[in-house]
Amino acid sequence: MSKLISGFSKFTKEEKINWLTENYFHNQKETKNIIKQYWNDDEDLQQLHDDFIENTITNFYMPFGIAPNFVINNKEYVIPMVVEESSVVAAASLVGKFWSTKGGFKTTVLGTTKIGQVHFMFAGDKTALQSYFNKNKTELFAATASITKNMEKRGGGILDIKLVDKTDKLANYYQLHVTFETKDSMGANFINSCLEAIANEFRNDEIEIVMSILSNYVPECLVRAEVSCKIEDLGGENPQKFAEKFYQAVKIAQIEPYRAVTHNKGIMNGIDAVVLATGNDFRAVEAGAHAYASKSGQYSSLSHCTIDDGIFKFWIEIPLALGTVGGLTALHPMAKMSLEMLQKPSAKELMQIMAAAGLAQNFAALRALTTKGIQHGHMKMHLQNILNQFDANEEEKAIITAYFDKRTVTHSGVVEKIKALRKPTINWVDFLNFDDISTRLSTLDIDKKPLFGKMNAQQMIEHLSAVTKIANGNWDVDVFVSDEKTARRKPFLDTDNELETGFKSSFIADEPIPLKFSSKEEAIEDLIAQIKIFVKVFTKDKERKITHPFFGELDFEYWKKFQVKHFTHHFKQFGLV
Numbered sequence: 001m002s003k004l005i006s007g008f009s010k011f012t013k014e015e016k017i018n019w020l021t022e023n024y025f026h027n028q029k030e031t032k033n034i035i036k037q038y039w040n041d042d043e044d045l046q047q048l049h050d051d052f053i054e055n056t057i058t059n060f061y062m063p064f065g066i067a068p069n070f071v072i073n074n075k076e077y078v079i080p081m082v083v084e085e086s087s088v089v090a091a092a093s094l095v096g097k098f099w100s101t102k103g104g105f106k107t108t109v110l111g112t113t114k115i116g117q118v119h120f121m122f123a124g125d126k127t128a129l130q131s132y133f134n135k136n137k138t139e140l141f142a143a144t145a146s147i148t149k150n151m152e153k154r155g156g157g158i159l160d161i162k163l164v165d166k167t168d169k170l171a172n173y174y175q176l177h178v179t180f181e182t183k184d185s186m187g188a189n190f191i192n193s194c195l196e197a198i199a200n201e202f203r204n205d206e207i208e209i210v211m212s213i214l215s216n217y218v219p220e221c222l223v224r225a226e227v228s229c230k231i232e233d234l235g236g237e238n239p240q241k242f243a244e245k246f247y248q249a250v251k252i253a254q255i256e257p258y259r260a261v262t263h264n265k266g267i268m269n270g271i272d273a274v275v276l277a278t279g280n281d282f283r284a285v286e287a288g289a290h291a292y293a294s295k296s297g298q299y300s301s302l303s304h305c306t307i308d309d310g311i312f313k314f315w316i317e318i319p320l321a322l323g324t325v326g327g328l329t330a331l332h333p334m335a336k337m338s339l340e341m342l343q344k345p346s347a348k349e350l351m352q353i354m355a356a357a358g359l360a361q362n363f364a365a366l367r368a369l370t371t372k373g374i375q376h377g378h379m380k381m382h383l384q385n386i387l388n389q390f391d392a393n394e395e396e397k398a399i400i401t402a403y404f405d406k407r408t409v410t411h412s413g414v415v416e417k418i419k420a421l422r423k424p425t426i427n428w429v430d431f432l433n434f435d436d437i438s439t440r441l442s443t444l445d446i447d448k449k450p451l452f453g454k455m456n457a458q459q460m461i462e463h464l465s466a467v468t469k470i471a472n473g474n475w476d477v478d479v480f481v482s483d484e485k486t487a488r489r490k491p492f493l494d495t496d497n498e499l500e501t502g503f504k505s506s507f508i509a510d511e512p513i514p515l516k517f518s519s520k521e522e523a524i525e526d527l528i529a530q531i532k533i534f535v536k537v538f539t540k541d542k543e544r545k546i547t548h549p550f551f552g553e554l555d556f557e558y559w560k561k562f563q564v565k566h567f568t569h570h571f572k573q574f575g576l577v
Contacts, residue, residue: 015395065089069097080338081273091364107352113220144200170243186323225316225355253301270361279328279335486552
């Protein structure tokens with residue numbers, strides 16, 4: 001019987017577990033018990049973890065340890081480490097303490113540039129392509145404006161876009177090579193969103209976009225960590241001999257790929273443990289580090305050593321694309337705790353801390369080897385992380401997930417949608433419903449005090465009638481609204497925003513005008529008559545456009561949009577909505 005299944009992702013967690021245990025385990029009861037033992041008793045916290053990935057059935061615990069006594073750039077740290085391999089935390093702790101008495105780790109960020117590429121095929125003339133790129137380069141930047149605005153406020157954004165010819169490696173293959181600064185954000189979703197916007201703007205009938213994606217190879221997002229001391233201060237029975245063997249071990253890793261892989265794996269033991277503890281992407285860090293180790297054309301050691309003039313010096317240069325805001329770093333309680341433990345570092349500071357942890361681990365491994373011997377898809381899941389961060393309920397999640405089904409997910413876009421959903425519902429007044437308008441106004445006490453403004457009840461009714469007369473052509477208001485002001489103000493009528501309290505066009509007097517009618521009933525009758533004329537004149541002349549004293553020239557549809565906002569504004573003034 002086939003164990004293939006359709007619609008599995010739509011199962012509840014219990015249904016997934018039942019299906020799994022029935023089809024793949026002999027002792028179903030015991031398996032279910034093990035799975036549920038790892039559930040968190042706090043249902044909200046468990047739901048948070050369930051939403052990190054798809055098809056979650058339980059949690060997989062990893063040990064969370066700390067390595068104290070690290071001194072980095074004269075600042076003391078205790079470093080959080082999440083790792084399953086024994087001795088990693090102990091080794092880091094010992095080395096941290098060892099170097100704390102010898103000046104500690106000295107670290108420097110050499111660069112923070114990150115990379116993304118639009119890969120495309122073009123079979124035409126290269127000169128024409130270069131000309132097309134040069135002509136449209138500014139538009140490529142402009143296409144990302146809505147995505148980059150928040151990043152630019154923090155000092156980041158797109159640094160440059162270059163056209164790269166790769167046709168010598170693959171026929172008709174070119175790239176748009178884009179460099180980014182993402183500040184304290186790792187920036188994967190930001191970069192990919194920018195690249196897709198750039199690709200959409202750049203494509204034409206002759207350019208075939210293959211894919212748009214960030215690169216985890218970030219040779220210019222680089223950090224250096226170093227330790228040094230007099231050889232005699234290394235301690236042990238024969239410091240000079242130890243230093244020489246240590247130096248030889250590093251040199252072997254530089255020339256022998258088989259050794260270099262394991263050598264660098266030891267470095268990543270320390271780095272990955274901190275990457276995991278802080279909620280960063282250890283797979284991206286791993287890929288970038290190993291690619292950098294191959295930059296010469298042969299895989300080699302990431303660390304280096306010299307023993308010149310009686311001084312032992314050991315250092316590492318490694319690319320680390322990290323974040324301290326966004327993603328799991330802002331969502332996972334343990335990741336947030338780790339960052340607080342590290343004294344809330346910036347992304348640059350975190351790069352330095354991790355490089356020190358990696359160098360410490362490498363030192364510990366080489367010291368042991370030379371002495372006594374030594375024996376993880378995303379824009380839709382990122383969406384869920386943002387929704388959880390804002391405590392979105394199930395209805396909000398369903399609406400927003402559907403909204404972004406075929407749209408690019410950005411943090412600002414999701415937040416804007418959440419705010420729109422949570423905005424109080426406006427009971428807009430249908431001013432064309434004559435019976436409803438008459439009924440509501442008839443119930444209005446003539447002596448009722450307004451919630452804002454100076455008009456009394458009847459003055460408000462006559463004011464609505466008077467403004468309607470402008471559209472009807474029965475009141476010629478001597479005002480001029482420039483095209484520039486119209487272009488700036490008119491889009492407001494397309495929004496769901498209300499007229500602000502205190503809104504007043506320049507043609508309206510500061511004090512209410514004297515009453516025209518002797519009773520509220522006559523004022524209501526006149527208002528209804530003016531609304532009917534409003535409909536009639538615009539229906540008769542489909543091309544009719546009348547200048548509004550504030551919004552400028554409006555057709556029937558825009559006048560109706562204004563009237564809805566205007567009637568709602570004044571009905572609220574007297575508590576009628």
